[in-house]
Amino acid sequence: MKKVIVGNHAVSWGVSLARAEVIAAYPITPQTQIVEELAEMCDDGRLAAKFIKVESEHSAMAACIGASATGVRAFTATSSQGLLLMHELLHWAGLGRLPIVMADINRAVAPGWNIWTDQNDTLAQRDTGWVQLYCENNQEVLDTTIQAFALAEKLSLPVMIVLDAFFLSHTSEPVDIPSPAEVDAFLPRRDAALKLDTRDPHAFGALTTPAVYMEMRKRQQEAFDQVPETLRLIDADWDRRFGRSWGAVESYRTSDADTVLVTSGTITSTARYVINERRERGEKVGLVKIKMFRPFPTEPLRRALAGIPKVAVLDRNISPGHGGIFAEELRSALYDLPSARRPRVDGYVLGLGGRDVTPEVIGECLDATRGNDSSANAREDLWVGVKP
Amino acid sequence: MKPKDLRTELLPVWCTGCGDFGVLKGLTQALSDLEIAPEKLAVISGIGCSSRLPGYVKAYSFNTIHGRALPIASGLKTARPELTTVVVGGDGDGFSIGLGHLPHAIRRDINLTYIVMDNGIYGLTKGQASPTTELESKRTRGLAGGDEQPLNPVLLVLSAGCGFVARTHAGNMPHMREMMKQAIEYPGFSFVHVLAGCVTYQPRNYSDQLLQRSYELPAEYDKSDLGAAITAVRDGRFALGVIYKRPLEEVAATAGATADEDWTPPDAVLKQDLPTE
Numbered sequence: 001m002k003k004v005i006v007g008n009h010a011v012s013w014g015v016s017l018a019r020a021e022v023i024a025a026y027p028i029t030p031q032t033q034i035v036e037e038l039a040e041m042c043d044d045g046r047l048a049a050k051f052i053k054v055e056s057e058h059s060a061m062a063a064c065i066g067a068s069a070t071g072v073r074a075f076t077a078t079s080s081q082g083l084l085l086m087h088e089l090l091h092w093a094g095l096g097r098l099p100i101v102m103a104d105i106n107r108a109v110a111p112g113w114n115i116w117t118d119q120n121d122t123l124a125q126r127d128t129g130w131v132q133l134y135c136e137n138n139q140e141v142l143d144t145t146i147q148a149f150a151l152a153e154k155l156s157l158p159v160m161i162v163l164d165a166f167f168l169s170h171t172s173e174p175v176d177i178p179s180p181a182e183v184d185a186f187l188p189r190r191d192a193a194l195k196l197d198t199r200d201p202h203a204f205g206a207l208t209t210p211a212v213y214m215e216m217r218k219r220q221q222e223a224f225d226q227v228p229e230t231l232r233l234i235d236a237d238w239d240r241r242f243g244r245s246w247g248a249v250e251s252y253r254t255s256d257a258d259t260v261l262v263t264s265g266t267i268t269s270t271a272r273y274v275i276n277e278r279r280e281r282g283e284k285v286g287l288v289k290i291k292m293f294r295p296f297p298t299e300p301l302r303r304a305l306a307g308i309p310k311v312a313v314l315d316r317n318i319s320p321g322h323g324g325i326f327a328e329e330l331r332s333a334l335y336d337l338p339s340a341r342r343p344r345v346d347g348y349v350l351g352l353g354g355r356d357v358t359p360e361v362i363g364e365c366l367d368a369t370r371g372n373d374s375s376a377n378a379r380e381d382l383w384v385g386v387k388p
Numbered sequence: 389m390k391p392k393d394l395r396t397e398l399l400p401v402w403c404t405g406c407g408d409f410g411v412l413k414g415l416t417q418a419l420s421d422l423e424i425a426p427e428k429l430a431v432i433s434g435i436g437c438s439s440r441l442p443g444y445v446k447a448y449s450f451n452t453i454h455g456r457a458l459p460i461a462s463g464l465k466t467a468r469p470e471l472t473t474v475v476v477g478g479d480g481d482g483f484s485i486g487l488g489h490l491p492h493a494i495r496r497d498i499n500l501t502y503i504v505m506d507n508g509i510y511g512l513t514k515g516q517a518s519p520t521t522e523l524e525s526k527r528t529r530g531l532a533g534g535d536e537q538p539l540n541p542v543l544l545v546l547s548a549g550c551g552f553v554a555r556t557h558a559g560n561m562p563h564m565r566e567m568m569k570q571a572i573e574y575p576g577f578s579f580v581h582v583l584a585g586c587v588t589y590q591p592r593n594y595s596d597q598l599l600q601r602s603y604e605l606p607a608e609y610d611k612s613d614l615g616a617a618i619t620a621v622r623d624g625r626f627a628l629g630v631i632y633k634r635p636l637e638e639v640a641a642t643a644g645a646t647a648d649e650d651w652t653p654p655d656a657v658l659k660q661d662l663p664t665e
Contacts, residue, residue, distance in 0.1 A: 026485070027513035036516075039532040053533035055519065056455065056485035081435075081454060085485075113435075113451065 001177045007168035010138040010175050011077065011103045011161065012037035014145025016047045017183040020101075021072035024052040024063035026082065029115050030169045031105045034077040057082035061089035061100075068098040069204060071195035073149060075100070079165065080107035080121045087125065090158075094129020095220060096205065099152030099159070099190070102130075103145065106265065106316075107165040108353040116354020117165035119265065119317035123293070123325045129220055131159040131227055132294040134264045138173040140246055140291075143238060146183055150234045153190050155223045162293075165354065167266040178242055186241055224295045231292065246291060249300040253279060254286030259370045260305065260343075262313040262330060264290045267357050271314070274362045285366060290326060298333040305334060311343040312369035314362065315381065316351040323381040324349045331377065344374070347381030361385060391416035394426060394446050401440060407558030407584025407595060408438050411505050414556075414564035415474065416445065421569050422472075430473045432461040434481035437512050438505035438584070441476045455486025458493040458502065465498050469651055472572060473499070479506040483519040483539050491548035497576045503568065504541065504579070505558065507586040508594075515589035542621045542631060545579045546614065551634035552578035553617065555626060557602055558585065559595055563628065570630060576639050583626060598626065605629035 005013065011034045015023070023042070025035035041047040054060045057078050064074040078086065083104050093100050104122050108114040122132060131151065135141045141163055148159040163169060194202065208216060228248055239245035253275055254260050263271045268289045278285045288304050288311075290297065305311055315324025322328055327347030334342055348365045351357040361384055368382070394416040402408050419429065429447035433439035435454035442449030448471065452460045457475045465473040482490065482504045493500065508525070510516040517531040519539040526534040545553055552574040554567040564582065571578035583602065585595030605627050610616055617632035 027510060027516050029513060032513050032516075043530060043532070051532060053517065053536070055487065085454075110453070 001179070002174050003177055004172050004174050005138065006033065006170050006172050007135075007138045007141050007163050008033035008105070008170065009037050010141040011145050011163075012041070013175070013177055014142045015075050015101075016041050017178065017180060018101075018146050018149045018187055019047075019073065019184075019189075020049050020075040020149075022050050022052065022064070022067035022074045023076065024054050024060045024067070024074070025076050026054050026057050026060050026078070028057070028079050028082040030107060030165045031077045031079040031082070031103070033169070034103055038075075057085045058089060061086040061093065061102075064100045064102075065089060065093055065096060065098055068093070068100050069096070069196050071190060071192035071197070073101075073153075073190050074098075075102065077103040077105075079105040080109055080115075083121045083125060084109060087128065090125055090128035090130060093158045095216070097156040097220070097223070099149070099156055101145070101148045101152055101159050101161065103161045103163065105163055105165050105169045114353045115165065117167060117265075117316070118352045118354065119162075119325070122160065122162050123317050123319075125160070126294050126325075129158070130294065131157055131224075132162055132292070133159065134162045134291055134293060135168065136266060136268045136289065136291075138168065138171070138175045139244065141168065142175050142177065143242070143244060143246065146187060147231070147234050147238060149190075150187050151227070151231055153192075154230050154234070155226055156193070157223050157227070162265070164266045176242075182241060186237065227295050228292070228297060228300070248292035248297045249304055250289040250291065251304045252287040252289065254288060254304065254308065256284055257286035257308055258284045259310040259312065259366065260286045260288055260308050261362065261366060262288045262290060262311055262326065264293070264326060265316065267314050267316060267351065267362070270357060270359055271362050274359045274366065277359070278366070283370070285370070293326070293329075296329050296333060301330060301333050302337060305343050306337050306341045308343045310369050310372075311345045312365050313345060313347050314351075314357070314365060315347060315349050316357070318349050318352065323347055327381055344377055346372070346378050348384050349381050350384040355385065389420055389423060389425065391420040394419055396444055396446050398443050400444055402437060403588050405585070405587040406437070407507060407582070407586070408441060408505055410558040410561060410564065411438070411476070411503065411582055411584065412441055412444055414558075414561060414568055415441075415476075415503065417561070417565040418568035418572060419472075421565070422572060424472050424572070428470065428472055430461070430464055430468070430471045432457050432464065432473065432475045434477045434486055435512070436478040436481045436510075438476060438478040438507075439481055455481055455484070456489070457481065458486065458489040458500070461500050462493060462496065462498050465500055467653060469499075473501070474572065475500055475502045477504060478511070479504060479508060479518045479520045479541070480510045480512075483541055487519070490545065494545060494548040494550045494577050494579075497551065499575055499577065501568070501571045501574075501578045501580065503571070503582060505582045505584040506541065507584045507590060509586050509589045511586050511589055540621065542581050543618065546617055546621065546632055550579050550632070551576045551639055552630070553581075553632040554579070554630045555581040555583070555628050557583045557599055557628060559599065560628075563604075567630070570633075574633065574639075575636070576634070602626040602628050605631070
């Protein structure tokens with residue numbers, strides 16, 4: 001069934017098709033539509049889930065932790081400050097190995113108050129033990145939401161689906177919504193290996209001494225190591241069933257490219273447009289989209305970018321005192337390539353707090369990188385379009 | 389100084405008919421009556437429609453984090469005790485995400501005035517039930533949380549030991565002005581519960597409904613009697629007026645830590661002779 005829906009409702013549809021059993025949420029712009037739609041589905045019986053209207057995001061994630069620990073499928077959604085308030089609980093879900101799925105609408109953080117998009121809220125959570133998947137369009141949002149439950153439950157890791165404020169959350173696009181029967185065949189009921197079970201009692205979260213704590217963290221790391229292959233198989237299965245796949249990293253017109261843009265989120269769609277235009281003019285340019293940020297897709301990115309002379313990373317985020325976060329992580333990932341095959345990586349910081357990233361802006365970045373023949377990496381990322 | 393001299397040039401973004409306009413006016417009137425100059429005033433809020441208020445008052449204004457206005461104001465008042473510090477917000481900010489801070493601000497008894505504009509709804513996120521939305525209202529409108537009991541915020545602050553508790557209605561300007569004045573003058577933590585309408589996400593006559601359920605406490609009501617106060621806020625109606633005021637001789641005994649209004653950081657700390665060994 002094709003429907004024209006906003007990105008927020010693509011999440012809601014995905015969550016209902018995944019048959020989430022407990023949903024706990026607190027409203028925050030621009031996420032509220034996700035949980036309002038789910039609350040309505042629960043209210044009118046379209047979804048038999050329990051909906052808890054909690055008093056804060058901290059409580060929303062806490063409730064998901066409690067629910068998920070009993071073996072049910074738990075979901076929440078938030079944005080910006082709400083995600084920051086959850087921070088303590090995110091570690092708990094991560095190291096507790098609870099396969100909670102959450103949607104975060106990328107929104108800039110305060111002060112000053114800003115409801116528009118950038119990625120600093122989610123990137124600040126990169127070390128909390130959550131898989132992070134950044135989406136480009138509403139179809140990808142819906143597909144990724146359902147895939148996220150499969151991935152989370154396969155590896156006992158929580159998964160965050162990330163979408164840009166307004167550019168996706170409130171933008172309508174046609175979305176192919178699979179039937180419940182098709183999704184049920186893809187995503188069976190959750191079968192938790194370890195859960196709160198009165199017939200088989202366990203203690204959770206108890207004091208974990210230096211003698212065993214490190215082993216627990218190593219296992220978490222090993223689970224993350226399995227994410228790329230597990231996601232590839234899930235995505236391939238999805239492709240067989242629904243004729244669509246997304247990949248952790250996508251290369252677009254890169255085979256003979258001398259310069260490649262690296263993007264995430266909705267900037268990718270604008271960048272595709274720019275690449276197509278430049279290709280028509282005969283410029284050898286391409287695009288690599290990073291969908292999966294945690295775990296960082298080091299191997300796919302090495303394969304995608306080895307031998308390409310120049311790379312321009314568009315970062316809608318900033319780590320103060322360091323630089324654009326995708327650029328920094330990409331430089332680190334490519335460091336091991338032989339120097340002759342290692343691209344120069346230029347970083348561009350742009351679009352913070354929802355500032356428009358137009359084809360012209362992307363074109364400027366592309367021109368600056370193509371026109372620079374220096375072999376050394378730039379010492380600092382360039383801030384694009386900042387008023388003096 | 390007239391009330392309008394305490395207003396900034398910013399025009400409020402509230403909906404026409406919003407109760408928060410009345411609160412803004414009542415607050416500037418009370419501050420004007422008390423001759424509190426803008427440079428001696430701090431107005432702090434969290435997040436929500438009503439939390440926009442500080443931007444409209446000529447003062448050190450601080451629109452802070454959702455639910456965290458009280459601890460931020462506590463830090464500010466501790467560092468600058470000479471500033472009259474007014475905390476404003478709504479029922480979502482104060483009784484939902486930020487409720488955990490309220491009893492502790494009361495226990496600390498720092499000289500803050502906390503004004504809550506309670507319209508019984510989350511307005512800024514477009515009409516979800518708040519902790520004070522009535523059960524019947526939630527059920528008839530199909531709002532999520534329909535089976536959760538509403539909170540009685542005035543009973544809660546009384547039981548937490550708040551020394552000054554008043555309730556007023558956003559449509560009753562003289563009463564609101566008087567309640568705010570008394571609250572600001574009170575030398576410890578004071579709480580003003582304002583019944584406010586929401587013209588967008590509550591029924592059109594909601595403000596009138598609140599008024600119909602309200603009554604002014606009679607002249608013979610003993611506001612120093614905590615037992616009487618607790619009884620007065622438990623009968624389903626809205627008692628308006630000073631519901632409880634701890635006698636000032638008791639306040640002087642308990643609010644010692646906050647009474648040190650001469651303390652200023654440069655003099656108290658930077659010029660202090662520190663021990664040398």
